[in-house]
Amino acid sequence: MLKATNALEINNLCKVYRDGTQALNSISFQVASGDFCALLGPNGAGKSTTIGIISSLLKKTSGHVSVFGYDIETDNNLAKQQIGLVPQEFNCNIFNTCTQIITDQAGYYGVAKKIAKERSRYFLDKVGLYKQRNQIARNLSGGMKRRLLIARALAHQPKLLILDEPTAGVDVKLRHFMWHFLQELNQQGTTIILTTHYLEEAEALCRNIVIINDGNVIENTDKATLLAKLHQKTYIFECQNSLKQLPVIPSLTIQAIDTHNLQVQIPHHYSFSQVIKSFSELDIEILNVRLKTNPLEELFLNLTNPNKEHPNGSVDSI
Amino acid sequence: MVQWIAFKTIVRREFFRFIRLWVQTILPSMITISLYFIIFGNLIGSQINHIQGYTYMEYITPGLIMLAVINNSYANVSGSFFSLRFQGCIDELLIAPVKNWVIMAGFVLAGIIRGMTVGLAVSAIASFYTTLHIQSYTLFISILFLTATMCSLAGLLNALYARRFDDIAFVPTFVLTPLIYLGGVFYPLKLLSPFWQKLSLMNPILYIVNAFRYSMLGLTDVTILIALIIVAVTAVGLWICNLRLLNDRERITIV
Numbered sequence: 001m002l003k004a005t006n007a008l009e010i011n012n013l014c015k016v017y018r019d020g021t022q023a024l025n026s027i028s029f030q031v032a033s034g035d036f037c038a039l040l041g042p043n044g045a046g047k048s049t050t051i052g053i054i055s056s057l058l059k060k061t062s063g064h065v066s067v068f069g070y071d072i073e074t075d076n077n078l079a080k081q082q083i084g085l086v087p088q089e090f091n092c093n094i095f096n097t098c099t100q101i102i103t104d105q106a107g108y109y110g111v112a113k114k115i116a117k118e119r120s121r122y123f124l125d126k127v128g129l130y131k132q133r134n135q136i137a138r139n140l141s142g143g144m145k146r147r148l149l150i151a152r153a154l155a156h157q158p159k160l161l162i163l164d165e166p167t168a169g170v171d172v173k174l175r176h177f178m179w180h181f182l183q184e185l186n187q188q189g190t191t192i193i194l195t196t197h198y199l200e201e202a203e204a205l206c207r208n209i210v211i212i213n214d215g216n217v218i219e220n221t222d223k224a225t226l227l228a229k230l231h232q233k234t235y236i237f238e239c240q241n242s243l244k245q246l247p248v249i250p251s252l253t254i255q256a257i258d259t260h261n262l263q264v265q266i267p268h269h270y271s272f273s274q275v276i277k278s279f280s281e282l283d284i285e286i287l288n289v290r291l292k293t294n295p296l297e298e299l300f301l302n303l304t305n306p307n308k309e310h311p312n313g314s315v316d317s318i
Numbered sequence: 319m320v321q322w323i324a325f326k327t328i329v330r331r332e333f334f335r336f337i338r339l340w341v342q343t344i345l346p347s348m349i350t351i352s353l354y355f356i357i358f359g360n361l362i363g364s365q366i367n368h369i370q371g372y373t374y375m376e377y378i379t380p381g382l383i384m385l386a387v388i389n390n391s392y393a394n395v396s397g398s399f400f401s402l403r404f405q406g407c408i409d410e411l412l413i414a415p416v417k418n419w420v421i422m423a424g425f426v427l428a429g430i431i432r433g434m435t436v437g438l439a440v441s442a443i444a445s446f447y448t449t450l451h452i453q454s455y456t457l458f459i460s461i462l463f464l465t466a467t468m469c470s471l472a473g474l475l476n477a478l479y480a481r482r483f484d485d486i487a488f489v490p491t492f493v494l495t496p497l498i499y500l501g502g503v504f505y506p507l508k509l510l511s512p513f514w515q516k517l518s519l520m521n522p523i524l525y526i527v528n529a530f531r532y533s534m535l536g537l538t539d540v541t542i543l544i545a546l547i548i549v550a551v552t553a554v555g556l557w558i559c560n561l562r563l564l565n566d567r568e569r570i571t572i573v
Contacts, residue, residue, distance in 0.1 A: 018568065055413045057571055077320070077415035085413050091406030100331075107327030108414035110320030152410075 006068075007033045007082075007160045007191035008054065013063035015049050015215075023049040025215040026063065031193060031208070033068070033159075036186045038202035039195045041212035042304050047195045048088065050212065051164055055085045067160060081109060084158030088165045090145045094138035098129055098148055101137060102155045109156035116155065123151040127181065143174045150181070160191045167201060179205060199300055213304045228268075234292040237262045240285035249278045263292060324416040328424025329431075336394055336432045343394070344436055347386040351440045354382050355447040358504065369506060370537050375448045380531040381503030384465065386440040388498060388523070391433030391466040392490060395425050395473035400480050408570060418564040422474065422557070429470030430463065437462055450534070457533035457542070464549045465526050471556035478563040478570065497523045507539035522548055 008031040015024040024046045031037045041047050052058035054065055056072060056079075065072045070079035092101045099120045106116035124130045127147035132140060140148060146166060153161060163182070167175045175198075182205060186192050196202055202209060202223075209226050211219040219226060232253075242259045252275065253265040266275055279286055336343040355375065363374035370377075402408040411421055444450060452458050476489045501523030507515055518524050525545035532538040538545075563569060 052571075057409060057412055057567060059567055077417075080413060080415040083413065085409075087406070087409065089406060091409055093402070093405065093407045095335075104327055104331055105410055105414070108324045108411060108416050110323045110415070112323060 005033050006030045006066075007035065008193065009064070009066045010050070010054075011064045013050070013053065013065060014061045015046075015053060015058065016061045023215055024053075027212065027215070027217045029210050029217050029220045031160075031191060031210075033191055034186070034189060035208055036182075036192045036206045037194070037208045037210060038206035039193055039210050039212065040199070040202060040300060041195075045212045045304075046215040047212055048164060051085070051162055051193075051195065054162065055083055056080060081156070082159045084153035084156065084161045086149045086153045086161070086163040086166050088168065090137075090149060092137045092145075092148060092152065095136055097134050097136055098124055098140075098151075099133045101148065102152050105152045106155040111156055119155055119157075120151075123154050127151045128177070143170050146170055146174070146178075150178070154185075158190070160193070161185065162193045164195050165197065166194070167196065167198060175201070211300065211303055218303055232265045232267045235264050235266060236290050236292050237264050237279070237286050238288040240287050243284070247279070247282050247284060249275070249282075252278075320415055321417055321420045324414065325420050325424050328411075328416075328421065329427050332394070332398060332425060332428030333431055335398060336428070343390070343432065344439060347390060347436045348439055348443055351382050351386060351443055354378070355444065359447055370535075372451075372535055372537070373448070376451065376535065377506075377531075377537075378504055379444050379448055379450070380534045381501075381527045383437055383440050383444065384527050384530045385498050385503060387433040387437040387462060387466055388469050388494065388526070389490065390436040391429040391469040392473040392476075392494060394432040395429040395470045396476040396480070396486050396489075397473075398428075399425055399474055399477035400483070400486050403477065403480075403570060404483070406571075412567065412570065418561055422471075422560055422564060425474060426467060426470040429473060430466040433466035433469065434462055437466075452534055453536045454533045457529070461526065461529045461533055461546070461549070464546070464553065465530070468549050468553040468556065471553055471560060474560050475556055475563070478560060497521050498527075500524075502527050502539060506537075522552060525549065 010030070011028045012026045013024055013028070014022075014026050016022050027046070027050070039047050039050065049058060053060045054067065054072065056076065065079075066075075067079040067082045070082065072079045096104070099117070102120035102123060103113065103116040106119055107113065111119065121130070121133070124133050127150055129140075129144060129147055129151065132144060137145065137148060150163075150166065153163075161182075167178055170178070179201070182192055182194070194202065194206060206223060208222050209219065210217060236257065239260050239262065243256065243262070246256055247254055247262070251267060251270060255263045257263055264275070266272065276286065358378060359375035363378070366374040368374075399408075402411075441450060476486060480486050500518065501521050502518065507518060507524070507528075510518060519540070525540050525548050528538040528540045529542050529545035529549075532542055
């Protein structure tokens with residue numbers, strides 16, 4: 001029986017490591033049941049610490065964490081039953097076969113051996129590792145190891161699946177396979193929390209986004225609301241002819257990248273056709289237009305590093 | 319039910335691990351013991367007079383069996399648990415709803431099984447070289463079990479404290495082996511000078527070896543009840559200590 005609607009509730013969570021590092025400064029956020037939520041932040045922001053505390057790998061310094069209403073301290077075992085964790089690093093016993101790894105994991109959650117074996121067959125098939133079921137983990141490719149981690153996390157059929165950078169370093173084909181697989185899981189009712197550095201991944205998959213920076217939650221909202229906060233988008237305009245001087249168009253911030261490419265910041269409310277028209281009036285023919293970064297990435301950079309120039313810096317004059 | 323299935327899973331996994339690695343886990347003790355019997359028992363032992371009515375080979379047999387039990391139960395838990403910490407696989411257990419005492423009991427039982435399996439295998443080899451006497455089967459099994467339990471718990475303590483594989487090798491090489499060799503495996507206590515006799519009485523292995531020798535030959539240099547109490551109290555102390563360390567998640571996960 002579920003005690004609450006929220007899959008995850010974090011209130012005033014603090015973590016100070018033994019060496020004095022303050023990893024989390026009283027963070028609070030909720031993830032609704034059935035949600036697909038992205039947990040974003042730069043390296044060292046506190047994402048992995050948060051995941052470590054939720055999954056009981058780390059002890060919190062103060063605050064409250066509950067999973068489907070079960071407090072991770074007072075109802076620890078019930079809270080743990082709800083969670084499946086896909087870690088950042090491959091941490092299966094490399095000398096065990098895929099089947100052994102999954103049946104053992106299910107066993108730790110109290111799943112009887114016969115059912116655990118059935119589940120291992122099912123989930124290995126789902127992640128495309130059925131043929132490799134009797135291979136030891138050491139002999140699997142990098143992509144296969146990633147898929148094995150997901151199958152292992154699902155062995156006890158958790159209601160909340162937490163994935164810590166699951167697609168880091170995997171090829172495009174596998175990434176798309178994982179996206180599809182995770183969306184399917186989410187549609188079947190599994191709540192998913194995803195940390196990733198690929199912001200297009202978060203944009204494509206997640207409904208809600210939590211951004212952590214320096215141990216603080218700096219954004220916690222749905223994707224649409226978050227993207228609406230982006231006041232302007234940055235485009236790269238490729239021009240037909242070499243530019244002799246930097247064009248000036250009111251309301252637009254234009255910077256030259258080289259003699260044929262311009263970086264143009266267009267306010268959110270500004271009509272794109274008006275931009276093209278303005279360039280035409282200046283006798284500048286545009287060959288191609290592309291977004292400099294995806295919108296979420298731009299917003300992420302603004303939020304996490306507001307005072308600094310973004311990468312791919314441009315030149316001011318031709 | 320969850321805890322029982324988890325416990326069985328841990329024991330089964332650890333059991334098949336040491337069975338699969340039998341060339342590394344079981345065979346070396348059997349070869350080592352055979353060499354002890356050939357060199358100390360047959361070649362040198364034949365030149366030594368009887369000790370309290372038994373041949374030298376018969377006298378050293380209980381100590382040699384115990385040497386195998388101590389080393390194997392210790393190594394099974396220290397090696398396996400630290401290896402899991404080192405690879406990060408221990409997270410599988412720590413995120414699961416398994417109670418700490420169940421994790422500990424699982425690893426310790428697996429250590430006991432390996433210690434006693436090797437102990438019995440070594441006893442079988444000993445029977446080829448000498449006559450095996452057993453005066454008290456109850457004491458024989460009790461002291462085997464208690465020693466394997468104590469050493470498994472000591473191995474777990476080592477694995478919990480270790481930061482490198484060197485730390486796992488350090489205790490068996492520089493602590494356990496000297497204590498075993500100076501623990502009355504090869505000689506009766508009365509052969510030592512009074513000073514060394516008193517010093518030896520501080521060595522817990524001396525009590526284990528003597529209690530085991532008593533169960534087989536009826537010979538001992540110490541009081542059996544005191545020996546049993548020392549082993550049991552040490553095991554309880556190690557259990558409490560390990561349980562506290564297992565609660566310290568950062569110690570376990572950060573290698």
